[in-house]
Amino acid sequence: MSLWLTLAVNSFALGGLLFLLSAGFSLIFGLMRIPNLMHGSFFMLGAYFGVTLLSQGVNFWLAALGSGLLTALLGGLIERFLLRRLEGQVLPQVLLTLGFAFIIGDVCLMIWTGDPWQPPTPAHLQGAVQVAGLFFPIYRLVILAVAVVIAVALWILVDWTRLGAMIRAGVDDPPIARVVGIRVSQLFTLVFSLGAALAAFAGVMGAPYLSVYPGLDFEMLPLALIVVILGGTGSLLGALVGSFIIGFLYNFGQAMFPDLAYVILFLPMLLVLVLRPQGLFGKVVA
Amino acid sequence: MSAVARLITPRAAAIVVALLLLLTLPAWVGNPYYINIASQILFFAVFALALNVLVGYGGLVSLGHAGLFAMAGYTAALLLARGHGHLVADTAALAVTVVTAAVYALLSLRSTGIGFLMITLAIGQILWGIAYRWASLTNGDNGVNVASRPSPFGFSLAGADGFYYLCLVVFLVCVATMAVVVRSPFGASLRGTRDQERRMSALGYNVWLIRFYAFLLSGFWSGVAGLLFLYYNQFISPQIVALTTSAETLLMVISGGTATLLGPIVGAAIVVIMKNVVSAYIVRWNMVLGIIFILIISFMPEGLVPGSARLWAWLRHRWGAGKAQPAAKTGEDGA
Structure with a gap:
């Protein structure tokens, strides 16, 4: 019983992480139609920045924010000066982002070597809480909580603020959005950096x-x-649900069929592609 | 002008010279190391030509072709390791690869453009996952060894020369097939689905089916290239299934120029030679690959072969028209 519960908690934690990763990907891929193949590289680069900041004794949350800002700056620069010039051209965009993914991977290998780094869990988040006789590691719960907070914040941003309305307008009809005075290209740089x-x-x-x-x-x-194919491109709710499905499949698959765990992850994606190509929460694009 | 002289166009002459050079290559190269590099160029050219069917003529950018390439290699290697003969293993490998290509096509042809790319990428990663993590089947990270190369009709492929000629024969058959397919009505309709999908549909063509057949053709030749790769190394490991392989092959197609026959061949030669040269001096192949990607899309987005043709036409135009003429813009038709 407790094994299943532990797995469930781990699944929620991984799901939370996956949501943070794929929410940005969903916006960039789904709304801006940019095949951003360096999104995994942003994740890895961010983690390495964080590791370095942490080893300098920076507070954990500051390290996470600082790493986010540094990576946002890099992403913003690439979008503003290179990707922007390739608007609407899939193949060149793929090559550019893939090229940067290879370069970032290699630079990371050069700077941080091939050894794995695992910073310790921050001191104030160590340990476990006891609920009804069961222990839950605090850090996993914190990841989940952060993911939920960010999900709500993103939802408010995109659906309820003026900025969100401008982004949606810029995506739906860039020329008209420009005509009414929205600076679409700046918004896109902003969304890309946010991702x-x-x-x-x-x-x-x-x-x-x-x-x-x-x-x-x-x-x-x-x-x-x-996650994005499963949830539907451009849908934050889809990304959230998709992340938790994948989080659960990964942990339970790992426990039950270790050889095939990685392959099992892709099964729901294949099912969705066959039965509901627009994704669980995706809109049908005409 | 006599009839014979009319046959000797510059193009025909170039083809004959290239064929003669290729046929006599082991004699004038000599060193087995370089003959082996020539073999690598040939089988990667076959792979690039296969990918070009989709990328160039179909307008469908696949990032999962390493999976097809490796599917043939792994199937043959595993069958050989279980004691089957070369003929059985290779035939089965090609059959399995074509079936896999059909599965790829069924899933990925639900969309085009960016959706197609992402789905092929995901399927490619599934196959990588199987090769890497399903250790009881694929021997995981350790890979699979192949004891010996076959010797069809008593022709030994063990040495560098013998294997080179096998690659050359396969390469020439592949180029001939591609040349015929491209000029056939099927090739024309495939290009039609790339350029005018809705118009083709309205004309009564089954766009989906045309793309499906193109995928099978591409899958078959990817499998052939994968088999040559397996026999060349006599070893296969999950490394070849990684995204890097798909990306490198895409680089071959694009650096040479998509939708041309010569482009992927030139691209394969450039990438293989560069990879061997760069790897001899530094370990940073991935960085070099990334930088080349960025340079190509910045300066020669249409590829080296059409790009050079454009440059050549531009130079000739300048030279022929004298200095008074401003530089003409010839990039529109892209050769």
């Missing part, structure tokens, strides 16, 4: 739990991809 920041933030949150190592980038990218 990069969320991925990096997730990387730091995940570091004490998953550790950081070379190749993490291309391990996380397909996960973000299946």
Whole structure:
């Protein structure tokens, strides 16, 4: 019984991390239609930034925020000066983001070497809480709580604020949005940076739990991809539900069929593609 | 002009010279190390030509072709390891690869553009996951060894020369097939689905089916290239299933120029030579690969072969028209 509960808690924690990773991916891929193949690289780079900041004695939350800001800056620069010029051209966008993914991976290997890094869980988040005779590790619960808070914040941002309305307008009809005075290209840079920041933030949150190592980038990218295909592109609710489905499948699959755990992750994606191509919460695009 | 002279166009002459050079290559290269590099170029060219069917002529960018390439290699290697003969293993490998390509197509052809790309990427990662994590089947990270190369009709492939000629024969058959397919009505309709999907549909063509057949063709030749890769190394490991392989092959297609026959071949030669040269001096191949990607899309987005053709036409135009003419914009048709 307690084994299943532990697995469930781990699943929620991983689901939370996956949401932070894929929320940005969903916005960039779903709303802006940019195939951002460096999203996993943002996650890994963010985690490495976090590891370095933490080793300098920076407070955990400051490290996570700082890493998010640094990665957002990098993402924003790439979007503003390179991706922007390739608007609407899928193949060049793929090459550019893939090229940066390879460069970032290699630079990380150069700076942080091939050894895995696992920063300790921050002191004030160590230990476990006891509920009804069962112990839950605090850190996992914190990841979940942070993910839920960010999910609500994003939902409010996109659906309820003026900025969100401007983003949606910019996505639906860029020329008209420009005509009514919305600076669409600035907004897109902002959204791209936000996505990069969320991925990096997730990387730091995940570091004490998953550790950081070379190749993490291309391990996380397909996960973000299946979450978004599963939930429906551009849907935050879809990303949230998709993340938890994948979180559960990963942990329970790992426990029950260790050889096939990785493959099982993709089964719901295949089912969705066959039965409901727009994703669980996606809109049908005409 | 006589009839014979009319046959000797510059193009035909270039093809004959290239064929002669390829046929005599082991004689004038000599060193087995370089002959082996030539073999690598040939089988990667087959792989790039296979990918080009979708990327170039179909307008469908796949990032999962490493999975097809490796599917053939792994199937053959595992069958050989279980004691089956080369003929059985290779035939089964190609059959399995074509079936896998059909599954890829069924799932990914629900969308085009970015959706197609992401779905092929995801399926490719599934196959990577199987190769890497399903250790009881695939031997995981340790890979699978193949004891020996086959010797069809008593022709030994053990040495560098023999294997080179096998690659050359396969390569020439592949190029001939591609040339025929591209010029056939099927090739024309495939290009039609790329350029005018709705118009093709309205004309009564089954766009989905045309793309499906293109995927099978692409899958078959990817499998052939995968088999050559397996026999070349006599070893296969999950490394080859990784996204890097799909990306490198895409680089071959794009650096040379999509939707041309020569482009992927030139691209394969450039990438293989560069990879061997770069790897000899530094370990940073991935960074070099990334930088090349960015340079190509910045400066020669249409690829080296059409790009050079454009440059050549531009130079000739300048030279022929004298200095008075401003530089003409010739990039519209992209050769």
